[in-house]
């Protein structure tokens with residue numbers, strides 16, 4: 212299968228001196244779903260931020276066959292959607308519609324095509340009735356869903372999700388999982404909801420202290436009790 | 452907590468609600484300008500009356516308007532206390548060493564009348580359409596994009612900020628923090644405010660990241676609104692601008 216993400220020797224230190232990533236090597240193939248697990252502060256969010264060039268560390272990051280640099284940045288970002296953990300950061304426009312339309316408008320689509328992709332994205336998260344509502348009137352779970360819609364409206368090839376199910380009620384969570392399983396695009400999902408990751412991803416990458424500890428088939432890694440517990444995690448109930 | 456939602460009554464219907472946002476913004480803005488630049492006390496009183504009538508026509512409840520007016524009133528009260536005592540001129544009353552001057556009272560009244568009328572007119576102007584309609588109208592009026600972004604993000608994140616402030620004080624209160632008038636209270640409060648600043652700084656960075664990752668390059672684009680201009684819109688505009696002109700001219704003559 213075609214290689215879509217290729218990371219070699221990636222290192223990153225935050226301006227305050229915290230080393231968040233120290234030597235990451237990872238390749239991801241087309242239409243793969245990868246779970247990113249690890250304890251708090253392992254570097255999961257930091258790694259995701261590298262994949263569409265928001266952060267630039269030392270080492271090599273290739274996305275869709277392109278090196279991340281100033282020249283390729285715009286075309287990479289139009290193909291890589293990142294959903295942040297806190298939906299408040301994702302929904303910066305006043306209305307739901309404007310938030311979901313933000314990406315498509317920036318890629319200069321025509322008006323009817325923008326409206327079309329917004330409608331489709333809202334349908335996918337089952338919020339088509341809320342297009343004209345204000346973002347600050349939504350409940351948290353609704354905000355999470357709209358946050359996802361803001362990237363679904365773009366014509367994506369890679370979907371990066373940071374803790375997509377956190378703070379969702381069980382029904383919204385089930386719904387989201389079903390939704391994500393339906394997408395054919397390449398997905399990288401970071402989070403602590405291990406059942407969700409087990410459900411969506413065929414491969415997981417275990418990260419701790421900025422290093423990849425394990426990388427392999429989901430059931431194998433998440434079922435390994437001593438490995439999981441050594442890195443502050445637990446074996447998901449469904450694997451016991 | 453009270454949220455500053457200026458467009459709470461945008462769903463009503465009135466001559467202002469049905470008015471095209473762009474023409475409404477320009478016309479009422481001109482009217483406000485003619486009022487705040489007016490030097491005449493009689494005209495200013497008339498302007499206040501006019502503003503009240505326009506608010507009435509916009510069907511926005513006065514109770515809602517008054518809630519927002521209270522800070523303006525407080526501010527004007529301050530002028531009313533200071534100016535009659537400090538502006539030199541003909542004395543009205545003299546009590547020992549304080550004297551109240553006619554000029555001071557006049558200026559204070561002028562400022563108060565103009566301020567209240569201007570703030571009242573904001574309601575038929577901005578309160579009769581949804582906030583996003585205002586933004587789009589400003590955009591089509593070619594108001595500088597940076598300025599529009601500033602207004603928009605302020606409006607969007609004021610709610611987040613207020614929620615964060617509220618949560619932080621709840622957290623402090625939960626750990627038996629009581630407001631007293633002492634240095635310790637001051638220290639704690641200034642710490643909390645400092646944390647709020649840091650939070651907002653980090654929030655801005657995160658928001659910027661999420662904007663950039665969806666193709667933002669510094670210019671805010673939105674789809675044009677679907678408002679069409681019709682004869683009625685121009686008629687209303689003509690009417691309001693004519694009033695503004697009359698106020699300006701009579702204010703200079705009288």
Ligand SMILES: Nc1ncnc2c1ncn2[C@@H]1O[C@H](COP(=O)(O)OP(=O)(O)OP(=O)(O)O)[C@@H](O)[C@H]1O
Pocket residue numbers: 225226227229230231249250251252253254255256257258
């Ligand atoms: N803006 C920042 N400035 C300085 N250090 C940071 C910043 N963001 C994260 N870090 C540090 O980098 C390390 C990795 O953080 P990261 O957010 O990537 O972890 P994570 O795996 O996503 O954790 P969590 O599961 O808690 O979300 C942590 O030690 C964290 O304290």
Ligand SMILES: [Mg+2]
Pocket residue numbers: 255256257296373
């Ligand atoms: Mg994280």
